Amino acid sequence: MSPLYAFYGDDFTGSTDVLEQLAGGGVPAVLYLRAPEAALRARFADVRAFGLAGDSRSRSPEWMDEHLPAAFAALGEGAVVHYKTCSTFDSAPHTGSIGRALDIGVAAFGGPAAIIVGAPHLGRYVAFANLFAAAGEQIYRIDRHPTMARHPVTPMHEPDLIRHLAAQTRATVGHVALDRIHAGEAAAAFDAANLGADAVLFDGMTMEDLAATGAVLLDRGTRFAVGSSGVTRALVLAWQARGMVDAVPPTVHAGEAERLLVVSGSCSPVTARQIARSAADGFVAARADVAALLAGSSAEEARLTDAATAALGQGGRALIHSAEGPLDTAAPAAGERLGEALGRIARAAVLRTGLRRLLFAGGDTSSHGVAQLGIDALTWAAPVERGAPLVRAHASDPAIDGLELVLKGGQMGGEDFFEIVKRGG
Structure with a gap:
């Protein structure tokens, strides 16, 4: 067919x-x-x-x-x-x-x-x-x-x-x-x-x-x-x-994840409010030195990977972010290189910790970051928030295969979106 x-x-x-x-x-x-x-x-x-x-x-x-x-x-x-x-x-x-x-x-x-x-x-x-x-x-x-x-x-x-x-x-x-x-x-x-x-x-x-x-x-x-x-x-x-497809949508709930890493390169004020709220929900944040990442600093990538690993081990909620809104002077000037660096950090954290749920915030961050994970394909897994579902990775690497991801555009989600993703909706 x-x-x-x-x-x-x-x-x-x-x-x-x-x-x-x-x-x-x-x-x-x-x-x-x-x-x-x-x-x-x-x-x-x-x-x-x-x-x-x-x-x-x-x-x-x-x-x-x-x-x-x-x-x-x-x-x-x-x-x-x-x-x-x-x-x-x-x-x-x-x-x-x-x-x-x-x-x-x-x-x-x-x-x-x-x-x-x-x-x-x-x-x-x-x-x-x-x-x-x-x-x-x-x-x-x-x-x-x-x-x-x-x-x-x-x-x-x-x-x-x-x-x-x-x-x-x-x-x-x-x-x-x-x-x-x-x-x-x-x-x-x-x-x-x-x-x-x-x-x-x-x-x-x-x-x-x-x-x-x-x-x-x-x-x-x-x-x-x-x-x-x-x-x-x-x-x-x-x-x-016209009866060409099933009119009954699937009823699925993702369930709560033990741990969640949020990786954000978004400059959106919506994401900025989510970052500000995240501390109250127990997320431990590490802010990236954008200039260092754009310069290809392996030391900065290692620092952020260590920070994510430590936060995931302590409370199960980690956040790596590069900006806090559209007027932030540290907002990225080179989305592709920044997204790739954030993707490498996310992959390193997944391999080191066995993490099974990951949230990328920002269109460029998601596009260039996810490309660093070694994923072959994605399929829908469960609803979380309109326009930003939970998807499942299919990959040859067992550490990546089955990984759950949410890819959030800058404008998507309420202030408690990060915690909603951890809870699974």
């Missing part, structure tokens, strides 16, 4: 969000950390969806030109191929260009591509092409969002997603507006919008909007989609409505 769906995640945190949406919809899935060879694919022969965890969110258009065609080719057997972006759609012409990924995908799979960014399950909404996102109890237009308007690499200054993409692509983008969806005219609006268009953006405020959108994608045989896990949810709802 051919896979229903394949996806490329532009960072690792977003990739595990997709696993959560698929699991909740009764769709067995696996996330590969590299293009899988035949033997690895054979281990997961019964899945109905699969993905590749990438890091294009932090890469240049030239990098995308070199690497995304091969990645998309590896996903080609999926009935729908999804380029998974962050639900805040933050990107720029020079970094994480969603427009360039759109161009490459349309060249590979044909158009029109579907663009779905609204993800009400994550507090993300699109109305008349404008993106809104939750922060705490408030909903903000994305260019006024307290974090995303000031993102250190890809600040969102344009809420109109068609205008935002226009700076990144030559593609023509049509639009299916909210009023047409609510009038039951999504399919007709899509047909009209795609005349001469390379891609079509769908508004979306509710699960009903996503269900209508997913039905259009199936009816029109859409091959390529770009956007948040709203793409995944839309397809799951459509598959369920």
